[in-house]
Amino acid sequence: MTTTTLAAPKEQSCQTLLASGHTACTGCGEALAAKLVLGAAGPNIIVTDATGCLEVFTTRFPQSSWEVPFIHSLFENSAAVASGVEVALKALGRQNEAKVIAQGGDGGTADIGLQALSGMLERGHDILYVCYDNEAYMNTGVQRSGLTPFDCMTTTSPCGELSWGNKHNKKDMPSIAAAHGIPYVATASVAFPKDIENKVKKALSITGPKYMQIHSPCPLGWRSNPQLTIKVAKLAVQTGLYPVFEMENGKVTKVRKITTPKTPVEEYLKIQGRFAHLFKSPKGKEEIQKIQEIADRNIEKYGLA
Amino acid sequence: MRLDLGAIAKAGTSKANQTGGWRNFKPIFHQKKCNSCDLCRIYCPEGCVTMIEKKKYTVDYAYCKGCGICAEECSSSDIEMVVEEK
Amino acid sequence: MSTTFIEGSIAVAKTVAVSRPHVISAYPITPQTHIVEHLSELVANGELKSEFVNVESEHSAASVVLGSSATGARTYTATTSQGFLLMIEVLFNIAGMRLPVVMTCVNRAVSAPINIWNDQQDSMTARDSGWIQLYAEDNQEASDMHLQAFKIAENKDIMLPVMVCMDGFVLTHSFDPVELISQEQVDKFLPPFKPEYYLTPKNPLTFGTLVGPDGYMETRYFIEKTMHASLQVISDVAADFHNQFGRFQGGLIDTYKVEDASLVLVAMGSIIGTIKDIVDELRAKGQKVGVLKVRSYRPFPKDEIYKALNHVKEIAVLEKAVSLGYGGILVNEIKSVFYGKPKTPKINGFILGLGGRDITVDTIHQTIKETVKASSEEKFIGLNEALIGGK
Missing domain, CATH: 3.40.50.920 (Rossmann fold)
Incomplete structure (x- = not known):
């Protein structure tokens, strides 16, 4: 594995690289995650973004919240646009000018943008792809995505007589990314900013394609108190429902251990309206048990305990 | 900014958009028990909390939307959310 | 300048090559393939110093050249038929972002029923996209048009993408005598691409913003106005070409x-x-x-x-x-x-x-x-x- 050096970084200003005045909802986890990623990466980057909340709340013309060069094109092509940026820098002899970071939400990454992302990973571009995972299509009004968790209520996976919400398990994107044989895959959570910083810096020190997925609570879609954004995110990790780990060259090399005894998933579920239906009937207990089993499997699979 | 050439915008210009008007609750930084853990600054989704000096932080009310994350996460319970008087 | 008995696709590829594109990205589809195959050969042999990006779809081919063009690179792609239809979302985006990408649309029928032979239904579907569309009569013109296309697209008063349309098989696969232009001559005709705005930390601009009802209509007005202005530029570039190379295939x-x-x-x-x-x-x-x-x-x-x-x-x-x-x-x-x-x-x-x-x-x-x-x-x-x- 080789590393490349950037041109001398500009003096870091005290202001963040994601400027205030953006129109993210109160307590938005994605705005926080993007701020942390940019803070860790520094100014010598070029970022792309898929259509979605982040793009909408930061780029309402004539304003922009981005203090770094930014391009948004479409929903499904953030990874392909980033590929174009990266090869252009190379072709123009400007590869030391900037590192390239592609961004997308969970829908733009794991669903509609999966093909373009796969192409980017397989071609070996020197790009860090960051997926801000808020577990549904929030920008269009909280519809189910491939990263929506099991039994979660969204506007297209409502609970009802015949439904407990989303019938399917969350797609295992980190493994899909890792299966491309890329050098670095990581998951993270807005609850742990230092971890995000370390992972972004580490990823950017590695040449080649990197994939990072950051759990980013959405108070609007999760029907959680905006004040509890960090609490909710922490509980997702502590229950084992959102394992935080690093994979290097296909192998899990580092995990964030959970505190023992393990926190039951109820603690995480009960503070979010998107799971409220599970607490309304005795049968819901069985569903919660299924979710506990998902957490337990994660704890075992990644050795979180 | 060039609307005529693909609607290109200048960096950081959203600062003109003062989102403080959204606020229903307002964080009051008491500055009494602050231990400089920095969490209020780090966790602020608006990026509007600044450290002036050690154990002294300020919030830019022009942008603060009053989410309350800073108060919730403050490791010394030194930030209080009060109802915004409009 | 030398006359060669050459396949249309190869003539086009050679002209694109001497236009010095920094980035080429394409996905294979009949009858576009010979153009991009030849370009990839030139890159593989070191005869063309370009980044050739093999992508997983036409959607990504267009997205790659979009990203490259916004970074300040001269870019080229080619497609036809179904591939063209898959690209259309990005084609509107490229035009709306005012990126001077040049592409070949090899004209072919669209499905269903699937049919790989020539007509012009594909490019006609994008006539409202904001791309300048030029249609070639023969392989000499198809070849020459590509060089003109870069010059039209990159004109600082235009900054719109240009599509050269050439009939599939009828032109792409036919062998004709074509006068190819040398690198030296091209360099005199086509200046290096130096866009006013591009992605760089030295001037961190935001591309691809959200424009509401307060400004969207004006973006369309500006493109329409520029399209009208390009009438003159297309004629001028054809005249310049005539002056330098002695060939005139018409302007507009x-x-x-x-x-x-x-x-x-x-x-x-x-x-x-x-x-x-x-x-x-x-x-x-x-x-x-x-x-x-x-x-x-x-x-x-x-x-x-x-x-x-x-x-x-x-x-x-x-x-x-x-x-x-x-x-x-x-x-x-x-x-x-x-x-x-x-x-x-x-x-x-x-x-x-x-x-x-x-x-x-x-x-x-x-x-x-x-x-x-x-x-x-x-x-x-x-x-x-x-x-x-x-x-």
């Missing part, structure tokens, strides 16, 4: 024996060559016929067409595309040229050659006969009566 339009004609056939692309032969034949018999080639379809050169045709009595528009539920597309645009003018010729439209259906000398004779005999009408020509039950 080209005419052949139109000055004293009473009947003119209007068309786009490779069919022009066949029509010219027929015109010569009929002229020898004393019939006053001529041809008008629409070279620039977008922007549509209304004034030039009116100026060239205002004296004629009859016009036959021959086109390899159809707006299903309406009829001919080009014919109605030609009709609109005469709207509100003092004299309106009889204008007949003929849809022909779809899905690679042979366009014979007889087919074209038939269009002329129908135009002379009938009142204004539009119809399919060259249908197999046996397949449609004689209806």
Whole structure:
């Protein structure tokens, strides 16, 4: 594995690289995650973004919240646009000018943008792809995505007589990314900013394609108190429902251990309206048990305990 | 900014958009028990909390939307959310 | 400059190569393949210093060149038919972001039923996308047009993408003598691409913003205005090219024996060559016929067409595309040229050659006969009566 050096970084200003005045909802986890990623990466980057909340709340013309060069094109092509940026820098002899970071939400990454992302990973571009995972299509009004968790209520996976919400398990994107044989895959959570910083810096020190997925609570879609954004995110990790780990060259090399005894998933579920239906009937207990089993499997699979 | 050439915008210009008007609750930084853990600054989704000096932080009310994350996460319970008087 | 007996695709690839694109990205689809295969060979042999990006779809091919162009690179892609349709979302985006990408649209029919042969239904679907569309008559023109395309697209007052349309197989796979332009000559004609704005930390701009009802309509107004301005630039670039290389294939339009004609056939692309032969034949018999080639379809050169045709009595528009539920597309645009003018010729439209259906000398004779005999009408020509039950 080789590393490349950037041109001398500009003096870091005290202001963040994601400027205030953006129109993210109160307590938005994605705005926080993007701020942390940019803070860790520094100014010598070029970022792309898929259509979605982040793009909408930061780029309402004539304003922009981005203090770094930014391009948004479409929903499904953030990874392909980033590929174009990266090869252009190379072709123009400007590869030391900037590192390239592609961004997308969970829908733009794991669903509609999966093909373009796969192409980017397989071609070996020197790009860090960051997926801000808020577990549904929030920008269009909280519809189910491939990263929506099991039994979660969204506007297209409502609970009802015949439904407990989303019938399917969350797609295992980190493994899909890792299966491309890329050098670095990581998951993270807005609850742990230092971890995000370390992972972004580490990823950017590695040449080649990197994939990072950051759990980013959405108070609007999760029907959680905006004040509890960090609490909710922490509980997702502590229950084992959102394992935080690093994979290097296909192998899990580092995990964030959970505190023992393990926190039951109820603690995480009960503070979010998107799971409220599970607490309304005795049968819901069985569903919660299924979710506990998902957490337990994660704890075992990644050795979180 | 060039609307005529693909609607290109200048960096950081959203600062003109003062989102403080959204606020229903307002964080009051008491500055009494602050231990400089920095969490209020780090966790602020608006990026509007600044450290002036050690154990002294300020919030830019022009942008603060009053989410309350800073108060919730403050490791010394030194930030209080009060109802915004409009 | 040297004349080579060469396949159309290869001639185009060689011209693209000497235009020094920084980034080329494409996905294979028949009959576009020979162009991009040859470019990738040139890169593999070190003869062309470009980044060639093999992508997983046409959507990504267009997205890669979009990203590269916004970073300040000269870019090229090529596709056809279904690939073109898959690209369309990105094509609108490229134009809206004012990125001077150049592409070849090898013209081919669209599915269903799947059909790999030539017509022009694919590129016609993107006529409203904000791309400048130029249609080539032969391989010399197709080749030369690419060089002109970069110069038009990158003009600082234009900054719009340009699509060179060339008929699939008919041109791409045919061998013709083509005068290829040397690197040295190209470098004199085409200056390096130096955009005013591009992605760089030195000036961190935001591309691809969200524009609301307060400004969106103006973005369309600006493109429309620029399209009109490009009429002059396309003509100027064709004239520059003529001055430097001695070849002129027309600017916005080209005419052949139109000055004293009473009947003119209007068309786009490779069919022009066949029509010219027929015109010569009929002229020898004393019939006053001529041809008008629409070279620039977008922007549509209304004034030039009116100026060239205002004296004629009859016009036959021959086109390899159809707006299903309406009829001919080009014919109605030609009709609109005469709207509100003092004299309106009889204008007949003929849809022909779809899905690679042979366009014979007889087919074209038939269009002329129908135009002379009938009142204004539009119809399919060259249908197999046996397949449609004689209806």
